[in-house]
Amino acid sequence: MELTISVIVGFMILGAIYAIHARDILSAVIAGGIVGYSLVICFLLIKAPDLAIVQIVVETITLIIMIAVVLDSSRTEAYGRFDGQAYATAGAALVILLILFWLFRHASASLDHFGEGTLRMSDAYINGAVEKTGSVNLVTGVIFDFRGYDTLGEATVLVTAVLGVLTILRIRGRK
Numbered sequence: 001m002e003l004t005i006s007v008i009v010g011f012m013i014l015g016a017i018y019a020i021h022a023r024d025i026l027s028a029v030i031a032g033g034i035v036g037y038s039l040v041i042c043f044l045l046i047k048a049p050d051l052a053i054v055q056i057v058v059e060t061i062t063l064i065i066m067i068a069v070v071l072d073s074s075r076t077e078a079y080g081r082f083d084g085q086a087y088a089t090a091g092a093a094l095v096i097l098l099i100l101f102w103l104f105r106h107a108s109a110s111l112d113h114f115g116e117g118t119l120r121m122s123d124a125y126i127n128g129a130v131e132k133t134g135s136v137n138l139v140t141g142v143i144f145d146f147r148g149y150d151t152l153g154e155a156t157v158l159v160t161a162v163l164g165v166l167t168i169l170r171i172r173g174r175k
Contacts, residue, residue: 001110005042008103011096012038019168028168029066033059036161038100044107054154058161066165 012035019031036059043052125142133141143151 001045004103004106005045008038008041011100025168026067026070029063029070032164032168033063034096034100041100041104041107044104044111047111049111050150051153051157055157058158062161062165066168
């Protein structure tokens, strides 16, 4: 699993570097999407499906909005005819997409089947949670005490998505 995560992180780093140095904003948006969807696969591999769900929803909505804004704001077609380099870039993107899809299938296969979750922590949550957390509301105690880092991770995903959108949309303003 460590090797798989290392490969995915390598794709994420390459996607981020390309997003920073992309010549047009649509390519930067798509490269940012590669980074976001790769993070979904990493979350699935470390068995954090709740973070993966938050990330995939945020990433999809962000990509749709950003692509719509980019396509709506550009009045002229910025692309010329396709040459050999464009076909090579499209081929490389397709290969990366296929590899990421295979890794996604591999990561999702390692999760429990739907409805058959492992309940190793349910006893700790239910028995004695009021005494351990000091909260009479069990849900609040679990979310903010037992699962505090998980909640922090989900909030980090949302803040990172907002910062990514702002960063990519500012590229056009600098040119």
